[in-house]
Amino acid sequence: MSPDLDYIAWFGIDWPVEVEWALVKTGQILAIMILLLISLAFLLLFDRKVWAAVQLRKGPNVVGPFGLLQSFADFFKFVFKEIVIPAGANKTVFILAPLITFVLAFVAWAAVPWGPGIVIADLNVGILYLFAISSLGVYGIIMGGWASNSKYPFLGGLRSAAQMVSYEVSIGFIIITVLLLVGSLNLTDIVDAQREGIWMWHGFRLFNVQEFPSNLLVGAIMLAMLVMFFVSALAETNRPPFDLPEAESELVAGYQVEYSSTPYLLFMIGEYLNIVLMCAMTTILFLGGWHLPWGPVDHPALGMLVFYVKLWIMFFMFAMVKAIVPRYRYDQLMRLGWKIFLPTSLVAVAAIAYYVTFMQPAAAITAGG
Amino acid sequence: MLAAIAFYVLAAVAVISAFAVIAARNPVHSVLFLILTFFTAAGLFVLLGAEFLAMLLVVVYVGAVAVLFLFVVMMLDVDFAELKQGFLSYMPVGALVAAVLLAELVLVAFAASGARGAPLAIAETSGGVTNAEAIGLVLYTEYLLAFQLAGLVLLVAMIGAIVLTLRHRPGVKKQDISAQVGRRRSEAVELKDIRPGQGLG
Numbered sequence: 060m061s062p063d064l065d066y067i068a069w070f071g072i073d074w075p076v077e078v079e080w081a082l083v084k085t086g087q088i089l090a091i092m093i094l095l096l097i098s099l100a101f102l103l104l105f106d107r108k109v110w111a112a113v114q115l116r117k118g119p120n121v122v123g124p125f126g127l128l129q130s131f132a133d134f135f136k137f138v139f140k141e142i143v144i145p146a147g148a149n150k151t152v153f154i155l156a157p158l159i160t161f162v163l164a165f166v167a168w169a170a171v172p173w174g175p176g177i178v179i180a181d182l183n184v185g186i187l188y189l190f191a192i193s194s195l196g197v198y199g200i201i202m203g204g205w206a207s208n209s210k211y212p213f214l215g216g217l218r219s220a221a222q223m224v225s226y227e228v229s230i231g232f233i234i235i236t237v238l239l240l241v242g243s244l245n246l247t248d249i250v251d252a253q254r255e256g257i258w259m260w261h262g263f264r265l266f267n268v269q270e271f272p273s274n275l276l277v278g279a280i281m282l283a284m285l286v287m288f289f290v291s292a293l294a295e296t297n298r299p300p301f302d303l304p305e306a307e308s309e310l311v312a313g314y315q316v317e318y319s320s321t322p323y324l325l326f327m328i329g330e331y332l333n334i335v336l337m338c339a340m341t342t343i344l345f346l347g348g349w350h351l352p353w354g355p356v357d358h359p360a361l362g363m364l365v366f367y368v369k370l371w372i373m374f375f376m377f378a379m380v381k382a383i384v385p386r387y388r389y390d391q392l393m394r395l396g397w398k399i400f401l402p403t404s405l406v407a408v409a410a411i412a413y414y415v416t417f418m419q420p421a422a423a424i425t426a427g428g
Numbered sequence: 429m430l431a432a433i434a435f436y437v438l439a440a441v442a443v444i445s446a447f448a449v450i451a452a453r454n455p456v457h458s459v460l461f462l463i464l465t466f467f468t469a470a471g472l473f474v475l476l477g478a479e480f481l482a483m484l485l486v487v488v489y490v491g492a493v494a495v496l497f498l499f500v501v502m503m504l505d506v507d508f509a510e511l512k513q514g515f516l517s518y519m520p521v522g523a524l525v526a527a528v529l530l531a532e533l534v535l536v537a538f539a540a541s542g543a544r545g546a547p548l549a550i551a552e553t554s555g556g557v558t559n560a561e562a563i564g565l566v567l568y569t570e571y572l573l574a575f576q577l578a579g580l581v582l583l584v585a586m587i588g589a590i591v592l593t594l595r596h597r598p599g600v601k602k603q604d605i606s607a608q609v610g611r612r613r614s615e616a617v618e619l620k621d622i623r624p625g626q627g628l629g
Contacts, residue, residue: 077430152460183558187483194491198463201495205456205502217499224495231487244480244560394605 160199174362215313
């Protein structure tokens with residue numbers, strides 16, 4: 060703890076130095092939040108445009124040039140509608156559920172590094188923090204489903220809880236493979252372990268020809284892990300083809316049926332922010348974070364731009380999957396999670412551990428072990 | 429100063445929500461308060477500098493165990509009035525358990541602070557070693573046997589649960605995924621040439 064002697068003089072009054080720290084952090088948090096919300100407005104439009112383009116439609120194109128302002132129009136429409144709370148609903152939990160989804164979706168971004176040194180909280184356990192917060196996302200959905208006191212939302216909430224808990228297991232193991240290669244839980248360290256170039260990115264270790272025989276093992280496994288992480292991310296965020304909690308042909312809109320107006324908007328923003336968070340996690344873990352494919356980036360602004368572009372590329376993948384892949388059946392989804400992804404990722408953890416212990420060149424072993 | 433504010437806020441929320449777990453009338457509210465208690469406990473761990481433990485607490489208890497808890501409680505169709513009836517008869521037993529727990533806590537606290545002659549201090553990890561590494565270094569060396577035994581106990585519990593619930597019943601229709609996927613058109617579709625007015629008969 061800092062001693063009580065540190066003071067800073069503002070406006071002729073001595074303030075404890077913590078006040079300055081708190082103000083700076085609040086400013087950083089606000090900046091990230093505004094950046095995220097504005098990005099989200101255009102990501103939503105991008106999602107719809109990609110979906111439309113795949114189906115040979117034009118998509119939203121009325122509000123503003125190319126429909127660029129569509130999300131803002133939608134925002135005002137949501138906000139000005141009446142909030143309807145069903146008579147049989149558990150009011151407190153009903154209102155709390157979208158708030159929890161919304162807040163948790165933002166809280167996770169505190170630990171995400173946007174560029175070299177651009178991070179609100181550079182946690183030692185950063186990746187665990189992201190994992191923990193994303194595993195909490197299920198509460199908003201299950202609480203919303205239960206509090207609505209209605210059949211479809213309840214079934215949707217139950218489905219979602221089972222689905223998210225199942226895929227968290229394999230996501231955890233996939234994260235462990237990356238952690239074994241890096242030797243640190245810190246997100247900045249994870250990104251910097253991939254700074255050399257695309258051959259060091261965890262998703263593309265296959266290109267690391269300097270380590271010739273062993274790069275085939277690690278490369279193949281990590282490429283598989285990248286694909287599995289992407290699929291698990293789809294399931295974890297309830298995106299198509301795994302959007303069974305809100306499968307409109309069976310459950311109308313799942314846990315969201317009874318929600319309207321701003322609470323619905325909060326759910327939707329939270330859901331999309333979680334998708335963007337998963338894009339960020341994929342970028343950090345497998346795609347080199349803010350580093351370029353041909354070399355490291357140390358300039359904060361350039362790093363942030365590279366990271367941002369990678370986010371959009373990953374989001375494009377999410378949008379394409381939504382447009383192209385038909386929906387899974389629920390038992391197939393559970394089978395995929397427990398009978399295929401879980402054993403595969405478990406074997407991958409063992410294989411990567413073997414590589415790190417016996418095959419990795421001595422110079423590459425990071426500090427700690 | 430900020431740490432002190434955070435501690436008092438977290439501690440107050442933890443105590444109040446822990447009380448609300450037993451005071452809430454609705455079992456689902458109880459579980460939600462329990463989750464809040466876990467979460468604030470994780471916050472207290474962070475204040476102690478044990479961020480790895482805090483994250484594990486959130487991932488394991490809040491993210492997985494409590495979800496399943498909530499899952500089960502939501503599915504139960506409990507009659508609250510009936511549940512409340514026998515409440516007072518459990519009171520002596522409950523009070524006894526609470527008294528024993530309290531006595532243990534006080535004894536441990538006194539013993540720990542009395543031995544050092546000072547309030548409990550936080551054991552700092554030696555320089556440069558993060559929390560997770562410090563735990564790993566003792567867990568896989570000094571406490572390896574205990575760690576493996578704990579894992580074994582969990583494995584036994586899991587196998588026990590499976591054995592108790594798994595029943596092989598004859599005549600149950602099951603999906604054979606490989607048979608479904610491996611089905612060809614020639615096995616599934618048969619074309620018949622039906623003459624008008626005759627049918628398949």
